[in-house]
Amino acid sequence: MSRKVTEAVEAIVEPILEEEGLELYETEFKKEGKNWYLRVYIDRPEGRVNLDDCSRISERLSKELDRVDPIPGAYFLEVSSPGAERPLKTEKHFRQAVGKHVYLTTYEPVDGSKTFEGKLAAYTPEKLTMDMDGETVEIPADKVAKARLAVVF
Structure with missing residues (x-):
């Protein structure tokens, strides 16, 4: 319903x-x-x-x-409003978040971690590329449990 x-x-x-x-x-x-x-x-x-x-x-x-x-x-x-730390759920949301600071969790570890915070450098429906303090991490899109914009102070 x-x-x-x-x-x-x-x-x-x-x-x-x-x-x-x-x-x-x-x-x-x-x-x-x-x-x-x-x-x-x-x-x-x-x-x-x-x-x-x-x-x-x-x-x-x-x-x-x-x-x-x-x-x-x-x-x-x-x-x-969806707020400053708005959830990212759709392809459109992720595409709009490229270049912005995001926080995400995964269903299972990727490169030994289940939490990631940094700049979303690139997005395709298959993977997200994160820049985490100069280190690039690629996360399969189907492994993302939750994602949101993150406010950086």
């Missing part, structure tokens, strides 16, 4: 975001405790998403969801 819901919501929200000069980063429909949450993460191709953007999109999306009613039952709608 959750896949059908996210696909329906994405079809509704993408034209709204396009009109606003924003883009969809990710959609989640999850049950937490006894409540369902529809989370829509939005991004701005150039620049940052602000609270006004989230509020405006939430209001427009809420009206459209009420009109179309693609989700049976009650749920909470949350619209936000």
